[in-house]
Amino acid sequence: MARKDLIAGNWKMHADHLEAIQMVQKLGYRLDPADYDRVEVVVCPPLTALRSVQTVIEADYLPIKLGAQNVHWEDQGAFTGEVSPPMLAKLNVSYVIVGHSERREMFGDDDAVVARKLRAVLGAGMTPIVCVGESLDQREAGVTEEVIGGQLHAALDGLDAATVAGLVIAYEPIWAIGTGRTADADTAAAACGYLREQVRGTWGEAADEARVLYGGSVNPGNVAGLMAKRDIDGGLVGGASLDPDKMAALVRYWV
Numbered sequence: 001m002a003r004k005d006l007i008a009g010n011w012k013m014h015a016d017h018l019e020a021i022q023m024v025q026k027l028g029y030r031l032d033p034a035d036y037d038r039v040e041v042v043v044c045p046p047l048t049a050l051r052s053v054q055t056v057i058e059a060d061y062l063p064i065k066l067g068a069q070n071v072h073w074e075d076q077g078a079f080t081g082e083v084s085p086p087m088l089a090k091l092n093v094s095y096v097i098v099g100h101s102e103r104r105e106m107f108g109d110d111d112a113v114v115a116r117k118l119r120a121v122l123g124a125g126m127t128p129i130v131c132v133g134e135s136l137d138q139r140e141a142g143v144t145e146e147v148i149g150g151q152l153h154a155a156l157d158g159l160d161a162a163t164v165a166g167l168v169i170a171y172e173p174i175w176a177i178g179t180g181r182t183a184d185a186d187t188a189a190a191a192c193g194y195l196r197e198q199v200r201g202t203w204g205e206a207a208d209e210a211r212v213l214y215g216g217s218v219n220p221g222n223v224a225g226l227m228a229k230r231d232i233d234g235g236l237v238g239g240a241s242l243d244p245d246k247m248a249a250l251v252r253y254w255v
């Protein structure tokens, strides 16, 4: 089964809700129906902008999907400051990023937390974008596959094949995030291919359907080379996704 390419913009902690409205409107002006036919387009604004961006998307009938950057694993309760999966689902959020290295490194999202969040996202009917990636030290020590394979299995083990087939996995080497130092297409494809083979080893043909994205300094200049790789089904984009012109160029990488 053909996998549809996916370009997701992770806006991180950028854009208040008014700026976010402008960003998604501008992106909408720049894309045509043919773009959406070819590529699934996702934006992940900060929490305070989710409702506003949802409203623009729905009012303007934009085929842009909404994503969230984080979530708690419980449906409700005394968890000051947290937001639950059903709350996101109620905003027509389709995707939720789990396991981003920034959350693993700065906010204590360890493998167990990532696994819980992933299951909670699935339970609320949304699709997790599960991120894995090695640090520079780990790459230089030659343990990249061990690290990303370990993170993948910690997050996914116990799920059934049909569920895994619907997942989005993002390979994001930490040394390439926000550094301008992209993994070259061969390096990125090798890691994405390794992740796909790990999926195949446990869940068989689910590996042909699950999408594997690359993330880390993706920009309009390097996107085509990355997307040409069979095992790379799209990008999870930080900095470049904040500029609607660049985000549109990423989506239209083949034009």
Ligand code: 13P
Binding pocket: 010, 100, 172, 176, 177, 178, 179, 180, 215, 216, 217, 218, 236, 237, 238, 239, 240
């Ligand atoms: P940059 O594209 O800014 O390197 O960020 C990548 C990323 O972390 C996306 O989640």
